[in-house]
Amino acid sequence: xxxxxxxxxxxxxxxxxxxxxQHPATHGVLRLLLTIDGEIIKKVExxxxxxxxxxxxxxxxxxxxxxxxLTDRMDYLSSHINNEAVCLTVENALxxxxxxxxxxxRTIIGELTRLASHQLWxxxxxxxxxxxxxxxxxxxxxxxxxxxxxxxxxxxxxxxxNIPGGLMYDxxxxxxxxxxxxxxxxRTKLPEYDRLLTGNVIFQKRMRGVGxxxxxxxxxxxxxxxxxxxxxxSCDVRKHHAYSALDKVTFKEALRTEGxxxxxxxxxxxxxxxxxxxxxxxxxxxxxxxxxxATKAVIxxxxxxxxxxxxxxxxxxxxxxxxxxxxxxxxxKFRSPGFSNLSLLNHIAVGGKIGDLxxxxxxLDIVVPDIDR
Amino acid sequence: xxxxxxxxxxxxxxxxxxxxxxxxxxELEFNEEGSQFLNITVQPEQLHLLMSQLKTxxxxxxxxxxxxxxxxxxxxxxxxxxxxxTTHRHIIVVKVKTEDRENPTLDTVSxxxxxxxxxxxxxxxxxxxxxxNHPNLKRLFLTEDWDGFPLRKDYVDEINMVIK
Numbered sequence: 001x002x003x004x005x006x007x008x009x010x011x012x013x014x015x016x017x018x019x020x021x022q023h024p025a026t027h028g029v030l031r032l033l034l035t036i037d038g039e040i041i042k043k044v045e046x047x048x049x050x051x052x053x054x055x056x057x058x059x060x061x062x063x064x065x066x067x068x069x070l071t072d073r074m075d076y077l078s079s080h081i082n083n084e085a086v087c088l089t090v091e092n093a094l095x096x097x098x099x100x101x102x103x104x105x106r107t108i109i110g111e112l113t114r115l116a117s118h119q120l121w122x123x124x125x126x127x128x129x130x131x132x133x134x135x136x137x138x139x140x141x142x143x144x145x146x147x148x149x150x151x152x153x154x155x156x157x158x159x160x161x162n163i164p165g166g167l168m169y170d171x172x173x174x175x176x177x178x179x180x181x182x183x184x185x186x187r188t189k190l191p192e193y194d195r196l197l198t199g200n201v202i203f204q205k206r207m208r209g210v211g212x213x214x215x216x217x218x219x220x221x222x223x224x225x226x227x228x229x230x231x232x233x234s235c236d237v238r239k240h241h242a243y244s245a246l247d248k249v250t251f252k253e254a255l256r257t258e259g260x261x262x263x264x265x266x267x268x269x270x271x272x273x274x275x276x277x278x279x280x281x282x283x284x285x286x287x288x289x290x291x292x293x294a295t296k297a298v299i300x301x302x303x304x305x306x307x308x309x310x311x312x313x314x315x316x317x318x319x320x321x322x323x324x325x326x327x328x329x330x331x332x333k334f335r336s337p338g339f340s341n342l343s344l345l346n347h348i349a350v351g352g353k354i355g356d357l358x359x360x361x362x363x364l365d366i367v368v369p370d371i372d373r
Numbered sequence: 374x375x376x377x378x379x380x381x382x383x384x385x386x387x388x389x390x391x392x393x394x395x396x397x398x399x400e401l402e403f404n405e406e407g408s409q410f411l412n413i414t415v416q417p418e419q420l421h422l423l424m425s426q427l428k429t430x431x432x433x434x435x436x437x438x439x440x441x442x443x444x445x446x447x448x449x450x451x452x453x454x455x456x457x458x459t460t461h462r463h464i465i466v467v468k469v470k471t472e473d474r475e476n477p478t479l480d481t482v483s484x485x486x487x488x489x490x491x492x493x494x495x496x497x498x499x500x501x502x503x504x505x506n507h508p509n510l511k512r513l514f515l516t517e518d519w520d521g522f523p524l525r526k527d528y529v530d531e532i533n534m535v536i537k
Binding site: 048049052054056057061217219220221222224233234235240302303304305306307309316318320322331333335339340342343344347372 | 406407408410412436453455462486487491523524535
């Protein structure tokens with residue numbers, strides 16, 4: 001224990017405190033070892049592995065079709081996009097060209113996933129800083145997207161809708177109408193989010209100038225997604241390495257330069273508007289055609305190495321496959337956005353208070369199974 | 374129009390990258406087969422020199438380390454670094470291998486990219502590769518008393534592993 005003298009009369013002392021693994025604001029089983037002096041944070045050390053399942057090791061014994069199903073157990077709020085990442089890796093390696101219909105549906109579903117994820121984030125974000133109502137607003141609107149997913153693929157959380165070669169089933173006849181109804185509904189509801197929380201003075205004071213991350217540090221820490229873009233780091237994979245039908249749509253990359261908690265918050269709000277715009281550009285022009293191309297029952301990737309990156313709701317997900325030409329990958333690495341984003345938590349929290357740590361962490365939007373793969 | 378020109382000349386093709394990088398360190402091995410990126414294989418002794426050049430040289434400017442993976446190639450253990458330049462937008466892959474399975478040691482790059490801190494701890498945890506000069510090298514996911522390194526190919530755990 002280090003002891004320092006303050007004002008010659010009072011002594012301050014550093015001590016450890018545990019936050020988690022069962023703390024509600026850690027959004028999962030994450031333990032943070034805080035070194036604090038009074039209420040000032042000196043160090044944050046994440047202790048990981050409480051729910052580590054070694055998905056990468058499991059992938060080495062599974063077939064490529066099976067691997068798809070493991071990925072939505074990582075970042076379960078971006079499950080469609082995770083599935084898509086593995087499918088794209090396999091399709092690119094085998095040089096399979098999926099039908100245009102598949103590409104468009106994948107992009108629409110991906111953006112719906114992003115919307116649902118941001119809605120949930122917004123709900124719990126408000127709750128973390130003491131605004132309970134947001135939780136109900138967020139979940140009310142997310143429910144409508146989940147209903148669409150349920151009708152489309154039978155699942156509300158772990159979708160498994162994408163398969164190598166296309167989609168598991170064609171879209172439901174109601175799909176187009178329901179998506180349009182949802183967008184019309186959510187365009188009137190998203191301004192409510194701003195009215196309820198964004199402009200709130202207490203909320204602004206908790207957010208502005210707190211948890212600042214510079215652009216250089218964002219790049220160095222490998223930050224991606226809204227965390228990187230809140231610091232002015234243009235890192236949207238959808239812009240720089242477009243996949244599926246994302247090269248056919250126009251949208252603005254949400255960027256802020258402040259790098260504080262409020263900037264990361266604003267990026268996600270703007271992304272919700274952009275996602276709705278992307279869906280609207282595609283929903284009326286879903287091409288006719290097959291919803292999948294036939295693949296072999298046993299998929300063998302050629303010998304070599306393959307890398308695919310996609311933009312999940314949390315940032316850049318990378319799939320790195322080393323293949324020796326067999327039906328299983330020799331090595332498969334998931335570069336998960338949450339892992340890199342968590343590594344910068346210490347950097348932005350040191351010098352602040354515990355309450356600020358909770359707020360900053362909420363804007364990192366951590367999903368623990370994404371980190372404990 | 375002028376701006377477009379500048380961006381175009383800043384982006385380096387794989388060939389240009391290879392010419393430039395091999396002028397720094399002659400003994401590097403370049404490979405483009407079976408990968409969509411240019412792959413460089415470097416000896417462990419020259420790893421840190423190469424990586425700091427890649428990051429600091431203004432023509433390459435690889436400032437974004439977007440993936441760092443440990444790989445067990447059977448005989449050798451090693452690390453694969455995926456690098457991207459956020460200004461020039463070119464991508465390169467650096468590989469380093471060591472045949473020492475008892476005591477595999479590589480230099481850290483966490484002084485160049487802060488993200489390497491956590492990623493190297495993950496590689497240490499699952500592959501047992503020791504990173505010289507790493508500020509905080511200890512297990513990240515597994516407990517301190519865990520026996521062995523699970524992502525190595527010769528790892529056996531009869532109780533917890535389902536072998537097909």
